[in-house]
Amino acid sequence: MSKIEIKNIYKIFGTDPLSVLPMVQKGASKEQVLEETGHTVGLDNVSISIEEGETFVCMGLSGSGKSTLIRHINRLIDPTHGEVIVNGTNVLDFNENQLIDFRKNEMSMVFQRFGLFPHKTVIQNVAYGLEIQGMQLEKRNEIAMKQIEAVGLIGFENQYPSQLSGGMQQRVGLARALATNPGILLMDEAFSALDPLIRSDMQQQLIELQSELKKTIVFITHDLDESLRLGDHIGILNGGRLVQVGTPEQIIMNPADDYVEAFVKDVNRAKVLRAKTVMIKADQFNAKDLKLSDTYKVNESVYIEEFLPKVLSDRSTIVVVDNKGDTMGYITEKELAISLSKTAHQK
């Protein structure tokens, strides 16, 4: 069963959302609703299921409803209509105390502008979730120090957030979210406010942490490169509607509509596509070609960019192998050319 299941969520902002709901359900467009009733459609029939231990990236431009969507999972926002099911229970049925317990124990959140408490030191910030849970000072400081160490901020624990750089602040945010050891991590444009180098650093750190911790992560971003790098699955939102859900390869190779197509147009494919996606299967490959050049073995889950220089410099053919070392398929210059060109997949 899925860890998080969002079923047919509608969110309408305005003075009387319920009166507008039938109109939206009948399929009226966002502009139409705004013009006729003055209500803004935030989310329009969004359904997503997120498996335990995966990173689900929700992507869209600003105003697409992605930040609204993530706030439904911990009910910072209540939907106009629909169900949010986490661990098999409907979050919307919770009363206030149950909701508070649920937020304390099940999930934590990382914010775009960090959301750190400026009047608390780094260690007090990291320990905040534990403090709310009612843990003793000594014990929570011990756990907080471990988290601070994990994000590489040892020595800064008694500083105030305003004394740290943006990247360091967000690491505090990450440590704070991890300190309560929740099953679910909600990240709302967590790295969007950071500059590119630090952002890439933080992405790497998140990937490393995730490979150990195996949390269920819901990550919001407007950056396609980021979503391709982090996501096991990606959902693309446009104007409150979910237009496509799939793995990074599926989204690159088969964009669902013009909107997604425009998004993926400028992606550096070599960075996203893996060997197994572009190879020709062993049985379809003409072995005669193989003998003409050198061969070079790569693992099936390696990205193109890692062996591309090799192919270009020695004209070698790539032999794709799986983890056991068995040959799965081959990649020649021809396959590379097709997979890397922007329009080739459509033919």
Added chain:
Amino acid sequence: MLKKYKKYFNFGFFLIFILLLIVSYNSSKRKPDSVGELITDLRWLNNFPKWLDVPFMVWINDGWRAFSAKYGLIFDAIGYGLLRSYSIIKNFLVDVPWPIIVFAVVLLTFYASGKKYGTTLFVGLCTFSIGFLNPRFWDKAIETTTIVFIGIVLCVIVGIPIGIAMARSPKVRNAILPILDLMQVIPAFCYLIPGIILFGLGAIPAIIGIFIYSCPPLIRLTDLGIRLVDKEILEAAESFGANKKQKLWGVQLPLALPNIMQGINQCTMMALAMVVVASMIGTRGLGDEVLLGLQQLNVGSSLEAGLAIVLLAIVFDRITQAYGERIQERTQPAKKKK
């Protein structure tokens, strides 16, 4: 739904207006002999007619008399409590040798400002100068300080909870805002006089006057400070499961503190202004000296006393400001050092 009710409201207001017209006409002694005269003799359209007079004054006086007869005891009790605390604090401060008070003020400033030597020295000098201007002023300044202090304590006790309530609920805010406007706009003498009737002459009506006059800015700034707390920080607290109480004490109040301190600062300044006005109803203190100079046409004496008030204001202002700034340093992003 709301719109439906609004219609009834408007209708109700209209009815009340008509009722007032009729009542004012009936109760007036100068009304024409009969209603018919209003149509035949149109001179009443020229000047505002004497019979068009709502008898508010009569109502208020009657109400006031009944009110003070019924609840006078409560006000006596409040007055007694305030008077006791006033005289205890005042007598204590008057008995303490003046160098110790100057030293205490210096020490307070030193720690409140986060060990800034300049501010500390300046405030110490100002405190000393109050007595230096005229030795008589020292005890008077202590009386004034005590009145202002008690007034501000009252403001804080009442104002901050009201500010919090306003920040939490727009309904409460809409109900309280007009009252605050009223408190700020009504001339001070209008409530100093009922104050005298309830509490007698002296320090107590002044304290009540200070409370009414200087509480609104504190309430407004508390409300504003809490509402200005970054929404994302509040969401962060909420996402970790903080309940309302934890949000208020752990996040909202600490972050609103610079604004609240500014409110207390404003409160202090307005209280000092009020103390001078209150001298007209027999409140002793520095305002008393100003009034005396005024009555004797002694420009030098009243200016001297005025200067002493300014010095006192500077001392109060520096201490509260310095403390506010020190809190603010933490909650605002650090400025880049060049």
